[in-house]
Amino acid sequence: MQPALSVDCRHRHNALLITVTLKSSGRQFPVAPGETVLEAAQRAGIALPYSCRAGVCGSCKATLLEGSCSYPRNPPVALHGVAPERHAVLLCQAVPCSDLLIEAREVTSVEDIARRRLEVVVGDKRPLAPDVTGLRLYPAEGQPRLNWLPGQYLDVLLEDGKRRPFSIACGPQPDAAIELHVRHVAGGGFTSWVHDELQPGDRLRIEGPLGTFVPREDSERPMIFMAGGTGFAPVKAIVEHFVALGTRRSMRVYWGARSLADLYQLPLARSWTQAAHDLRFEAVLSDPAQAAAAGLREGLVHEAVLRDQPDLSGHDLYMSGPPAMVDVGRELFCAAGLPEERLYYDSFEYAPDVLAQILAARAGLHTV
Ligand SMILES: Cc1cc2nc3c(=O)[nH]c(=O)nc-3n(C[C@H](O)[C@H](O)[C@H](O)COP(=O)(O)OP(=O)(O)OC[C@H]3O[C@@H](n4cnc5c(N)ncnc54)[C@H](O)[C@@H]3O)c2cc1C
Ligand code: FES
Incomplete structure (x- = not known):
């Protein structure tokens, strides 16, 4: 059966019990009428990846192998530009119209922790x-x-x-x-x-x-961490975790901001290089005068990552920060060979209610 997307699923009978099957694990869960795939999975105790819950960041993207769904809440903005033949689906917004077979990354490490x-x-x-x-x-x-x-x-x-x-x-x-x-x-x-x-x-x-932006310990690959502004917060937590574990994996940590004052825990980040087996830290400032005065790298933080590591095919990459940084990172890091399933990120979007209002206002403008 070919997967299909529609704006709503009027043909779904309310009493119809819909089941989602995850191809890789074979796990199944029921979806109540009007529920998104992500909500139903969470209710069943199954952790699928997500971040913004508003259809914007793309971290909940999966592949729809069979069945059809609709997007009655927010439009699936993060699918814009994705070729239709890839049958991508946004789990945080997709409401199934029929039974679904989905290829999605499961994040089992977060499943046992009570919310x-x-x-x-x-x-x-x-x-x-x-x-x-x-x-x-x-x-x-x-x-x-x-x-x-x-x-x-x-x-x-x-x-x-x-x-x-x-x-x-x-x-x-x-x-x-x-x-x-x-x-x-x-x-x-x-x-x-x-x-x-x-x-x-x-x-x-x-x-x-x-959220599912968490350490992945089932890998021996070198790790790159990229933070923009307060995107440093979760990256700090994950890096400190790996340092405390005494990992032997190589870690390259990049923190980008506009000015020196925005790198608000620089001594702490520098101290990691002493505590870890193989960790290098790079601070990057986008303001050229500030970068020169502070003796730091100048430019955008993703440019520094790519200059140091033009081939990312053998890495795991964690990134967190402003949506613009995350968007460009997703595109250019995958173009540099990083498999999408080894790119973990949180995009600091506004809250779902604000995004919903902004998207609705945009849609209204487009229909005038
Ligand atoms: C997973 C995740 C983790 C995050 N972690 C962090 C973190 O660690 N640190 C951090 O600093 N931030 C983080 N953020 C971002 C943070 O959640 C937002 O900055 C915060 O929600 C803003 O809340 P607010 O009430 O101050 O702004 P809001 O009142 O929500 O307004 C946000 C902006 O939208 C505008 N706005 C509001 N309503 C509308 C509308 N209807 N139309 C047009 N524009 C509108 C406002 O003027 C403002 O510029 C995270 C976001 C996500 C998704
Ligand atoms: S969590 Fe679905 S697009 Fe962000």
């Missing part, structure tokens, strides 16, 4: 850079500890039901601390409040852990 909601107290708040605030959150009295894998993120739950995703900048700590690096977004409601008003002792509601 929970809890109240946390702000233990520490400090400026890390002019527009980046460091937070340390602790479970409030009587609340459970959060468990997570390095690189995962959490959602801050806002009073109006909206959520704001932030990566956890450390692995689980003995004192249960959760470290966040929050960039102040111009015009952003939550990050402005964090920057201007949040105080130690204040409480937040969070849900986590989320």
